[in-house]
Amino acid sequence: MAGSLMNAQFFSDQTLQQTVLQFDTAKTENDYDMLFSKFSEAKTSEKWQANYYAAAALYLKTNFLLKNSPNSPLGDPNESARKLAMQALASEKNNGEVNLLLALIHFQKIRIKTTADPQKELKTVTSFMNKAETTLKNNPRLSFLKAEMAEKQGNKVEAIKLYQKAAQEFETSNPSSSSPNWGKQLIGTN
Numbered sequence: 001m002a003g004s005l006m007n008a009q010f011f012s013d014q015t016l017q018q019t020v021l022q023f024d025t026a027k028t029e030n031d032y033d034m035l036f037s038k039f040s041e042a043k044t045s046e047k048w049q050a051n052y053y054a055a056a057a058l059y060l061k062t063n064f065l066l067k068n069s070p071n072s073p074l075g076d077p078n079e080s081a082r083k084l085a086m087q088a089l090a091s092e093k094n095n096g097e098v099n100l101l102l103a104l105i106h107f108q109k110i111r112i113k114t115t116a117d118p119q120k121e122l123k124t125v126t127s128f129m130n131k132a133e134t135t136l137k138n139n140p141r142l143s144f145l146k147a148e149m150a151e152k153q154g155n156k157v158e159a160i161k162l163y164q165k166a167a168q169e170f171e172t173s174n175p176s177s178s179s180p181n182w183g184k185q186l187i188g189t190n
Contacts, residue, residue, distance in 0.1 A: 013044050020053060023060070023182035029069075032061035040084070048091035052098055055084035056182055059105055063186060066112060075114040081105050096135030097180055103128035104145055110152070125149070140169035141183050163187060 019038045026032055039054035058081035065072045082105045088098045106125045115121040129145060136142055147162030170184045 013042070013046065016042055016044060016046070016050065016053075020180075020182075023053075023056070024184055026057075026060065026185070029061060029064060032057050032064060036061065048088045048098075051084045051088040052092075052101065052180075053182075055081040055088065055101055055105070056180075058084070059101065059108060060183070060185065062108055062112065066108075074112040078105060078109055078112060078114065082109075094131075094135070096132040096139075099128045100132035100136060100139065100141055100145070103132060104141060107145060107148055111148075138169055139179075140166045140173060141186070143169055144183065144186050 016039070019035060022031075022035060026035060035057035036054050039050045039057060042050040044050050058077045062074050062077045062081065065074055065077075082102070085098060085102045085105055089095070089102065092098050103125050106121055106128065109115045110118050110121050110125070125145075129142070132139075132142060143162050143166035147159045147166060150156075150162055151159035167187045170187060173179070173181050
């Protein structure tokens with residue numbers, strides 16, 4: 001488990017490793033589409049990682065569209081992200097980052113209003129989040145998810161505190177560490 005968590009960001013394939021670094025500079029729908037294409041089409045032995053990053057690209061694309069083109073159909077990229085993340089989870093059941101990504105994707109499904117049962121979806125979010133919390137500490141995406149959940153529940157003070165915590169964690173995260181470092185663009189998008 002620790003080995004897979006520690007290698008969540010690093011690919012032996014240098015092209016894919018360089019593509020991971022492009023997450024921080026992605027700013028448009030086309031940028032996210034390019035990231036998705038590179039990871040989803042990758043011929044690599046590190047397929048769970050490629051699926052993880054392809055799912056992350058679709059999650060970020062959906063988040064971008066939610067902010068910039070809210071009338072766009074958002075269900076398909078969200079569902080595709082979920083399927084890819086589930087494929088990664090099949091290989092890496094105890095990986096906190098994969099569980100966290102699934103929690104983020106399921107919460108996004110509530111935000112884009114494509115779930116038939118928001119309460120059931122929220123239980124799914126909480127289940128994945130609890131699994132992620134057992135292995136992740138000071139994770140900016142985890143703090144971001146908690147902020148989103150607090151905001152959805154009407155707890156603005158807690159949401160602001162958690163968004164600030166996420167921003168701080170992104171600022172202090174080490175891009176050369178073995179943990180994924182994507183998602184800085186999430187802060188300030190809500």
